[in-house]
Amino acid sequence: MEFSGILNLFRQGKGTARSHMKNLIELAAVDGNFDDVEYDLLRQIAKRNGVSTSQLESIRSNPAGISFEIPTDDRERFNQLYDLVQMMSVDQNVHEEERKLCNLFAIKFGYPRPKVKELVETLRLNIINGQTHEEAFKRSALLLR
Secondary structure (H helix, E strand, O other): OOHHHHHHHHHHHHHHHHHHHHHHHHHHHOOOOOOHHHHHHHHHHHHHOOOOHHHHHHHHHOHHHOOOOOOOOHHHHHHHHHHHHHHHHOOOOOOHHHHHHHHHHHHHOOOOHHHHHHHHHHHHHHHHOOOOHHHHHHHHHHHOO
8 A cells, every 4th residue: 555545544444533533522412411421431432542631622612624434444433323322321321312412423323223222222222231341243143143
């Protein structure tokens, strides 16, 4: 692969990471209560995705400046959905608007509409029950067959 192709992949990854942070912020705020436990999780996910605290604050203060991007890689798509479900679940108080938004993101990511509710609920239960990310990935793959 040429250098310009590698650079393009890097830029796409950064754009997708910013889009993911915007999605997480939107999900955390949809219930009208963006609390500390949600913000702590957001910072952890941002760090894992190479998004600095200042970039995160910029996204939070100007979400309209970030366009929605669908991850092209299946694993990254799963990772982002998992993070969204984790954000929905972290405060142990799942609101219907959060659930609807998670379902909508799953549909936008290309998951089959008839299986979305079950997929999101399966991920939520996996997270609550302390199963690993990898275990949740395997269960989701079985569900989506």
